[in-house]
Amino acid sequence: MKLLAERLLGFISESLGLKSNYIQDAVGEFYQNITISYYPPCPQPELTLGLQTHSDMGALTLLIQDDVGGLQVLKDGEWVTVQPLSDAIVVILADQTQVITNGEYISAQHRAITNASRARLSVATFHDPAKTVKISPASELVNDSSPPLYREVVYGDYVSSWYTKGPEGKRNLDALLLKS
Numbered sequence: 001m002k003l004l005a006e007r008l009l010g011f012i013s014e015s016l017g018l019k020s021n022y023i024q025d026a027v028g029e030f031y032q033n034i035t036i037s038y039y040p041p042c043p044q045p046e047l048t049l050g051l052q053t054h055s056d057m058g059a060l061t062l063l064i065q066d067d068v069g070g071l072q073v074l075k076d077g078e079w080v081t082v083q084p085l086s087d088a089i090v091v092i093l094a095d096q097t098q099v100i101t102n103g104e105y106i107s108a109q110h111r112a113i114t115n116a117s118r119a120r121l122s123v124a125t126f127h128d129p130a131k132t133v134k135i136s137p138a139s140e141l142v143n144d145s146s147p148p149l150y151r152e153v154v155y156g157d158y159v160s161s162w163y164t165k166g167p168e169g170k171r172n173l174d175a176l177l178l179k180s
């Protein structure tokens with residue numbers, strides 16, 4: 001998972017004209033976190049979500065889901081179900097990559113819905129900076145016509161505020177926006 005995350009961040013860096021290890025260097029050694037989520041059947045799925053709308057706070061998330069399905073991503077204002085595919089790994093771009101790329105790449109808002117009949121399992125591997133790492137837009141991507149969109153943040157502070165305020169859409173990322 002770590003190698004895959006490194007390669008994907010490498011491709012993202014290269015696509016923006018940065019050296020391939022740019023984002024990896026900005027993030028530093030990954031703090032790898034694994035969450036296994038179990039969603040029991042819910043008698044009234046229309047009344048509750050399995051997981052509320054959020055974007056992941058680190059750099060990149062790699063997710064494996066079983067064949068039940070329930071992960072949805074927000075695309076053009078609509079919720080789109082990520083169809084389970086056997087052997088597939090879902091790549092979820094997370095907030096720090098949005099900051100480093102100065103908004104060229106956008107972290108995905110997603111949620112998990114429940115269903116009435118089958119329990120669901122997902123395994124997410126988060127690739128995050130260490131808590132002491134400072135994250136800011138890549139200087140190579142910032143100039144007079146493309147000013148920095150986000151202020152620098154110590155990743156640990158971002159995590160604290162995420163847990164204090166809770167994830168509500170992308171409000172934690174929006175709090176880093178510099179006023180133009």
Ligand SMILES: O=C(O)CCC(=O)C(=O)O
Nearest residue numbers: 035037056071112122124
């Ligand atoms: O269970 C899922 O499909 C989503 C899990 C997730 O988004 C998370 O743990 O951050």
Ligand SMILES: [Fe+2]
Nearest residue numbers: 054055056110
């Ligand atoms: Fe997530």
